[in-house]
Amino acid sequence: MIIDSLANAHRYVHLHKHFAKAFEYIASQDLAAIEPGKFAIDGTELHASVSLKDGVKAADAKFEAHNNYIDIQVCPTGTEQIGWKPRSACTQPKGEYNPEKDVIFYNDQPDTYFNLQAGQFAIFYPEDVHAPMIGEGPIKKLVLKVKL
Numbered sequence: 384m385i386i387d388s389l390a391n392a393h394r395y396v397h398l399h400k401h402f403a404k405a406f407e408y409i410a411s412q413d414l415a416a417i418e419p420g421k422f423a424i425d426g427t428e429l430h431a432s433v434s435l436k437d438g439v440k441a442a443d444a445k446f447e448a449h450n451n452y453i454d455i456q457v458c459p460t461g462t463e464q465i466g467w468k469p470r471s472a473c474t475q476p477k478g479e480y481n482p483e484k485d486v487i488f489y490n491d492q493p494d495t496y497f498n499l500q501a502g503q504f505a506i507f508y509p510e511d512v513h514a515p516m517i518g519e520g521p522i523k524k525l526v527l528k529v530k531l
Contacts, residue, residue, distance in 0.1 A: 384467055384513075385506040386497060389457070392504065401429045405455055405527045414459035414501070417525060428530045433459075438518030441466060441496065446489045446514045448473075450480065454507040456515060457525040458499040465505060466493025466514035473512050485528075 385395065389409065396403040408424050408431065422431040441464070448470050456465070468491060475490035493514050499505055507513045509531070516522055 384508070384511045385504075386499070387504060389502050389504055395506070399453065399529060401425065401529045402455075405429055405529055408527065409455075409457060409504070409525070412525070414457065414525065417459055417523070419523075424527070429527065431525060431527045433523065433525050435521055435523045436516060438463065438516055438520060438522045441493075441514070441517050444514035444517050446473075446477075446491060446493065446512055447486050448489070448509060448512045449485045449507075450482075450487070450509050451485045451531055453509070453529040453531065454513070455504055455527040455529060456499065456507065457504045457527075458501055459523045459525055460501050461520075461522060462501075462518060463499045463515065463522050463524065464496055464517035465499055466496050466517065467507075468492070468494045468512050470510045470512050 392406040419433045419435045473489045473491040477488040477490045480487040
């Protein structure tokens with residue numbers, strides 16, 4: 384997992400062949416005004432979605448991981464709390480892996496919680512189980528899916 388400011392995104396573009404294009408997409412958006420929806424960037428290799436939903440309590444957050452995509456998550460406005468735990472420490476899968484949605488959920492609890500502020504991003508690799516959308520009131524979220 385990586386957490387940093389969007390101002391430092393240039394430091395991470397070398398980590399994956401699609402990160403430069405992903406961060407260029409983020410930089411090209413008016414994050415405060417971005418509307419919910421799904422956006423194609425580079426076919427199945429790189430795509431984005433924006434959601435605007437009410438935050439949930441930590442106990443009700445979905446604790447998830449992905450096998451085929453890396454998440455770059457941005458909180459365009461406000462604050463979002465996210466829980467995290469290494470996948471190797473998770474022992475309680477909640478159902479089977481869903482290959483169509485590239486997601487598996489866990490009943491385990493996060494080890495760590497952090498706040499993602501406007502102007503910051505988090506990168507979650509397949510080994511990062513994460514519980515997003517924790518907070519009160521509406522949370523706007525931009526997620527870029529980067530194919531491994």
